[in-house]
Amino acid sequence: MVSTYTDLDTKAVNTIRTLAVDTTCKSKSGHPGAPMGMAPAAHVLFSRIMNFNPQKPRWINRDRFVLSNGHACVLQYALCHLLGYNLTIDDLKNFRQLGSKTPGHPENHNPDLCIEVCTGPLGQGITNAVGLAIAQAHTAATYNKPGYDLINNRTFCFLGDGCLQEGVSSEASSLAGHLKLGNLVAVWDNNKITIDGSTDVSFDEDVEKRYEAYGWQVLRVADGDSDYASIEQALLDAVACKDKPTLINMKTTIGYGSMKQGTHSVHGSPLSAEDAAHVKREFGFNPEQSFYVAPEVYDLYKKHVARGVEAQQKFDELFAKYKTEYPELAAQFERVVEKKLPEGWEKKLPTYKPTDPAIASRKLSEIVLDSIAPVLPELVGGSADLTGSNLTRWKGAVDFQPKESNLGDYSGRYIRYGVREHAMGGIMNGMAAYGTVIPFGGTFLNFVSYAAGAVRLAALGQFRTIYVATHDSIGLGEDGPTHQPIETYAHFRAMPNINCWRPADGNETSAAYHSAISLAQTPSILALTRQNLPQLNGSSIEKALKGGYVLVENKDANVTLIGTGSEVSLCVEAAKVLEAEHGLKARIVSMPCCEIFDEQAQEYRLSVLPDGIPIMSVEVYSTVGWKRYAHEAFGIDSFGDSAPYQQLYAKYEMTPEGVAVRAKMTVDAWKPVQNIRSPIHHAF
Amino acid sequence: MVSTYTDLDTKAVNTIRTLAVDTTCKSKSGHPGAPMGMAPAAHVLFSRIMNFNPQKPRWINRDRFVLSNGHACVLQYALCHLLGYNLTIDDLKNFRQLGSKTPGHPENHNPDLCIEVCTGPLGQGITNAVGLAIAQAHTAATYNKPGYDLINNRTFCFLGDGCLQEGVSSEASSLAGHLKLGNLVAVWDNNKITIDGSTDVSFDEDVEKRYEAYGWQVLRVADGDSDYASIEQALLDAVACKDKPTLINMKTTIGYGSMKQGTHSVHGSPLSAEDAAHVKREFGFNPEQSFYVAPEVYDLYKKHVARGVEAQQKFDELFAKYKTEYPELAAQFERVVEKKLPEGWEKKLPTYKPTDPAIASRKLSEIVLDSIAPVLPELVGGSADLTGSNLTRWKGAVDFQPKESNLGDYSGRYIRYGVREHAMGGIMNGMAAYGTVIPFGGTFLNFVSYAAGAVRLAALGQFRTIYVATHDSIGLGEDGPTHQPIETYAHFRAMPNINCWRPADGNETSAAYHSAISLAQTPSILALTRQNLPQLNGSSIEKALKGGYVLVENKDANVTLIGTGSEVSLCVEAAKVLEAEHGLKARIVSMPCCEIFDEQAQEYRLSVLPDGIPIMSVEVYSTVGWKRYAHEAFGIDSFGDSAPYQQLYAKYEMTPEGVAVRAKMTVDAWKPVQNIRSPIHHAF
Incomplete structure (x- = not known):
């Protein structure tokens, strides 16, 4: 039954609107239009x-809210304030100022607030919401028991026309329909306006029909500006639908109340002082007053928030009982929520001796997954339709699928993302944000670039997501240059807060997983080969966990060779040729993860890459970035080719002979330089 | 009226199928399944x-074909051979071998073939097809005259389930529907199989309904395996529909004829020898014979190809008449097809004196567009819904829109891409591939990363596409870290065959356009500021066209400072502080485009970045990549913040003082090193 609404609700709605106006006027930048249009929906x-408790903002069963049109963030900030989260009027006044709690787009860095993910880049929020809903469904299926409906939260998402145009949202929405995520409700701010003006100029598709085609329930609210009862009814109908996600087509007026309402003029710039006063007069507010909240508005929200507080307290009581009845499951639940890993899990990581056979690192990755998946129930992942190539499916894995499909159930941990790399990335971010799972996703390394927008937000949002990125170089061979990464790792190595692993053998592959799983606030990419790699003499998990280490020491060395991944064993072979053919000696450094190497003490780093002799890097990627570590960089600064991989390695002279001759040229070129300075030194 | 089909057609279809089997068996890698399934559709x-002429494969009015599911390329190669393009049976036998005409995925590098674009990365081909159709519609509207239906070709695209799942295809299809591209026909290879098995595991949306929602005509062929007449009827109905693009739902059997037909086993691996023999027996072919083409099959195609040859000859006749009646337009047409620029166009590029006012480079870009758009009718572009921010719309521009919309018409040159960055990139590739336009597209630099998949294929496919990438750094200010590029240019600088411009002032902005428009086989990104930049003393178009040059020479310099974009004027100010505060002198290098600088003679490069004194780079991006040019790199290796941009520059110490103190530290650190070696030297 729908609640009754009074003038006080309208006052509350208009308080949100005037706060949006005042906040953006004060900051002289920002987006007032969408918050003014969506205030009624947000209020209801x-x-x-x-259900949520502002005093326990991280309560695990809270309903999640994602503002996919993140530029409307003053809406979220105003709500945070009115609902009693730790965000003051002064924080609103500090909107978009350095170090404030209220940056220009929502960021999830402040655990006091109800901001789950970073949004702003369009299409990401709704994709994250799909991930939050997947994680919720999985967590409920895993932990709920008869009489213990422990996890039952819903995920709500506001999104605008821009989000609906972005391909990533299409991918995610298609998957959400397939997965029958009844716990997901998206509210489309259908205001017919984008930055370029009317949506008529580029976006006149039938969105309702499209979402029905995806298998969603589609509802409509004709007057999202003031018909609170219809808004509530739509939300209730959405929540009641358990076997489909719901899209609510909410017709709103952008900048409602402004002299320029309904136009793109109110989208991305503060209102004029005159217009701000006009808005307040329209709403019966004092045009001379700014940032005004009537006491009764605070009271209204206080009253309603009580529902969530009560729900949270009931959850605690229920969980206390659950603990006695299901102590092991309860302990596991508490552990994963606290982001603690099970004692000794890392002992399951396989180790290898040099006499063990050569194995492709994608296969080594599969062996790791087979071994750790049973002891890490929080590990949930899959592939973007490359399961047989990425080797991401561990023995005994069950698909995460709606039960009716007979393909698995929601307690399953293997996700069929479909051919949707970008959505996979954004969904992983949402899953990680939920707080009970460690998500991973597989694709070819080259196609992690399709997900670049989401990878960036994993790094910025500090989400532990893991990309199992196989077919990591020209070593994939025949598929050719459309599939062979060249620039990919220069890109991600330049991205803050993401670890780019390229393991050289079995021990390093285990180290990569060790690191990726242990670091709760950093995403990782694991670049893995299609072709076999020998087990190195001198590698170990412990050494590899330093990011870079001396694989072969030689006190008389003339040159240091750095290799990564498949090129480390190449360097080992090249060193033999260098000595036999050119009479020169090499030290060999394996550098499976530059970012982690960078975090080591300078003394250690200098012991790996010391002064005095020249350093040459060897990697079948673009050389861009290597001069941070090496005096000379051997790589591939063109696109690859289609051919068996051995021929490609030969073509690019990535052979023992090719490396050796360049090592000699490096030694010769640096002969005139005395006291060669390691690139590890930095002036500042 | 539909043609009649005989057993000879079936023999031709089965020849395509057996060639697909033999080609992939010979290469021991590749994808036989889709070619076998789509052979009938391709044949019809x-x-x-x-219409096409294999002897004049680049005839401008040829019908275009794009294989969006590029892994099925043996289909295209077999057709090239059978139709009489310059591709022999030996070329088929060389499939996926080094240097062959038949790489693992289609590449457009061979002008002898009917391969328009590089495909394989899923979703790109259909997006390119939308671009080809846009360019066709625009070219027809521009050049056709009463009695001269000069340009009337159609664009056909095959795509698979994978392409339909990729977000980029959703974006492009939505826009194609909006634009009412009646010249576009997409054929969906609906075989219900992807790499992971049945599409049921992740893709069970109602594709027909989705495309209807986009505004497409949707047709269906129930038996795409053998019902040639229905296939033809659907294609005829598609071609007849002039105000909508058409999707044909073609139900096929993957690997038709194989023992494993209809399963994912035939998707990505050659058939066994036993199965290959089985296929041939099924089709009445000799199982002992490989790469067999019956003479009558060649004859069949020869007969049909005559239609296209005739059409091409009629086009030539028509154009000869057109030349006499519309000599200017004809000359322009010939010029743009030959990719020649109009004489003296570059004189329209504005130049600036140091006394001219400071202007944001996005605004400088707008001034360039205002100036050159009238003299470059082939320049066609727009923005991904950021027109007012990117400043991409020149004075007097008309929208490219369907006439019925009353928003413009097809002769319009301004494209409203919508909030669809990835599709914008892929569409630009298709437009460039068409051969009559120079496409550009605007978005924020940070969101060029959304289009990374398409940018890569612009570089690989050698397409002249131009990204007008504004808001190029923390200098955008309040929008915050979700919008501030850090890693973006490390990514694209590491990508082969793409020029990354970051102009510092008006002259350099003009140079960036000069280069981007002049280089017919290279895409360019123009990173442009939101904030004002002063006009430099010492800049010129000519100097900037070398990629890097000495802005301020100083024979007594202690250090060389390299700046790009907004940091060049910062270096100029820093040099004053360095001298005043620290008694040190600096040379200043402006480096608007590293890639073009890299192409200069070593002697020139060494004159810009000479031996003897240390070099420090200054750029508000990740430092990754700068040690190719500098001994020390000053940048930002973290995400940015939300604040007015001046405060951000101060926070990151990107101030005259901050730069000066680091320059001093650089000088101090390198004091002990004698004969400092410029990073421009390379050992090999």
Whole structure:
């Protein structure tokens, strides 16, 4: 039954609107239009539907809210304030200022607030919401028991026309329909306006029909500006639909109340002072007053928030009982929520001796997954339709699928993302944000670039997501240059807060997983080969966990060779040729992860890459970035070719002879330089 | 009226199928399944519908074909051979071998063939096809005259389930529907199989309904395996529909004829010898014979190809008449097809004196567009819904829109891509591939990364596409870290065959356009500021066209400072502080485009970055990559913040003082090193 609404609700809605106006006027930048248009939907959702406790903002069973049109963030900030989260009027006044709690787009760095993910880059938020809903469904299926409906939260998402145009949202919405995520409700701010003006100029598709085609329930609210009861009814109908996600087509007026309402003029710039006063007069507010919140508005929200507080307290009581009845499951639940790993899990990581056979690192990765998946129930992942190539499916894995499909069930941990790399990335971010799972996803390394927008937000949002990125170089062979990464790792190595692993053998592959799983606030990419790699003499998990280490020491060396991944064993062979053919000696450094090497003490780093002799890097990628570590860089600065991989390695002279001759040229070129300075030194 | 089909057609279809089997068996790698399934559709399309002349493969009015599921390329190669393009049976036998005409995925590097674009990365081909159709519609609207239906070709695209799952295809298809591209026909290879098995595991949306929602005509062929007449009827109906693009749902059997037909086993691996023999027996072919083409099959195609040859000859006749009636337009047409620029166009590029006012480079870009758009009718572009921010719309521009929309018409040159960056990139590739336009597209630099998959194929496919990438750094200010590029240029600088411009002032902005427009086989990104930049003393178009040059020479310099974009004027200010505060002198190098600098003679490069004194780079991006040019790199290796940009520059010490103090530290650190070696030297 729909609640009754009074003038006080309208006052609350208009308070959100005037706060949006005042906040953006004060900051002289920002987006007032969408917050003014979506204030009614936000008011109804947060006051009548959602369960949360601002005093325990990270309560695990809270309803999640994602503002996919993140530029509308003053809406979220105003709500945070009104609902009693730790965000003051002064914080609103500090909107978009250095170090404030209220940056220009929502960031999830402040655990006091109800901001789950970083949004702003369009299409990401709704994709994250799909991930949050997947994680919720999985967590509920894993932990709920008869009489213990422990995990039952919903995920709500606001999104605009821009989000609907982005391909990543199409991918995610298609998958959400397939997965029948009844716990997901998306509210489309259908205001017919984008930055370029009317949506008529580029976006006149039938969105409702498209979402029905995806298998969603589609509802409509004709007057999202003031018909609170219809808004609530739609939200109730959405929540009641358990076997489909719901899209609510909410017709709103951008900048509602402004002299320029309904136009793109109110989208991305503050209102004029005159217009701001106009808005307040329209709403019966004092045009002379800014940042005004009537006491009764605070009271209204306080009253409604009580529902969530009570729900949270009931959850605690229920969980206390659950602990006695299901102590092991309860302990596991508490452990994963606290992001602790099970004692000794890392002992399951396989280790290798040099006499063990050569194995492709994608296969080594599969062996790791087979070994750790049973002891890490929080590990949930799959592939973007490359399961047989990525080797991501561990023995005994069950698909995460709706039960009706007979393909698995929601307690399953293997995700069929489909051919949707970008959505896979954004969904992983949402899953990680939920707080109970460690998500991973497989594709070819080259196609991690399709997901670049989401990878960036994993790094910025500090989400532990893991990309199992196989077919990591020209070593994939015949598929050719469309599939062979060249620039990919220069890109991700330049991205802050993401670890780019390229293991050289079995021990290093285990180290890569060790690191990726242990670091709770950093995403990782694991670049893995299609072709076999020998087990190195001198590698170990412990050494590889330093990011770079001396694989072969030689006190009389004339040159240091750095290799990564498949090129480390190449360097080992090249060193033999260098000595036999050119009478020169080499030290060999394996550098499976530059970012982690960078974090080591300078003394250690200098012991690996010391002064005095020249350093040459060897990697079948673009050389861009290597001069941070090496005086000379041997790589591939063109696109690859289609051919058996051995022929490609030969073509690019990535052979023992090719490396050796360049090592000699390096030694010769640096002969005139006395006291060669290691690139590890930095002036500042 | 539909043609009649005989057993000879079936023999031709089965010849395509057996060639697909033999080609992949010979190469021991590749994808036989889709070619076998799509052979009937391809046969009907190429023999009965499409117009082309294999002897004049680049005829501008040829019907275009794009194989979006590029892994099925043996289909295209077999057709090239059978249709009489310059591709022999030996070329088929060389499939996926080094240097062959038949790489693992289609590449457009061979002008002898009917391969328009590089495909393989899923979703790109259909997006390119939308671009080809846009360019066709625009070219027809620009050049056709009463009695001269000069340009009337169609674009046909085959795509698989994978392409339909990729977000980029959703974006492009939505825009194609909006634009009412009646010249576009997409054929969906609906075989219900992807690499992971049945599409049921992740893709069970209602594709027909989705495409109807986009505004497409949707047709269906129930038996795409053998019902040639229905295939032809659907294609005829598609071609007849002039105000909508068409999707044909073609139900096929993957690997038709194989013992494993209809399963994912035939998707990505050659058939066994036993199965190959089985296929041939099924089709009445000799199982002992490989790469067999019956003479009558060649004859069949020869007969049908005559239609296209005739059409091409009629086009030539028509154009000869057109030349006399519309000599200017004809001359322009010939010029753009030959990719020649109009004489003296570059004189329209504005130049600036140091006394001219400071202007944001996005605004400088707008001034360039205002100036050159009138003299370069082939320049066609727009923005991904950021027109007012990217400043991409020149004075007097008309929208490329369907006439019925009353928003413009097809002769319009301004494209409203919508919030669809990835599709914008892929569409630009298709437009460039068409051969009559120079496409550009605007978005924020940070969101060029959304289009990374398409940018890569612009570089690989050698397409002149131009990204007008504004808001190029923390200098965008309040929008914050979700919008501030850090890693973006490390990524694209590591990508082969793409020029990354970051102009520092008006003259350099003009140079960036000069280069981007002049280089017919290289895409360019122009990173442009939101904030104002002063006009430099010492810049010029000519100097900037060398990629890097000495802005301020100083024979007594202690250090060389390299800046790009907004940091060049910062270096100029820093040099004053360095001298005043630290008693040190600096040379200043402006480096607007590293890639073009790399192409200069070593002697020139050493004159810009000479031996003897240390070099320090200054750029508000990741430092990754700068040690190719500098001994020390000053940058930002973390994500940015939300604040007014001046505060951000101060926070990261990107101030005259901050740069000066680091320059001093650089000088101090390198004091002990004698004969400092410029990073421009390379040992090999």
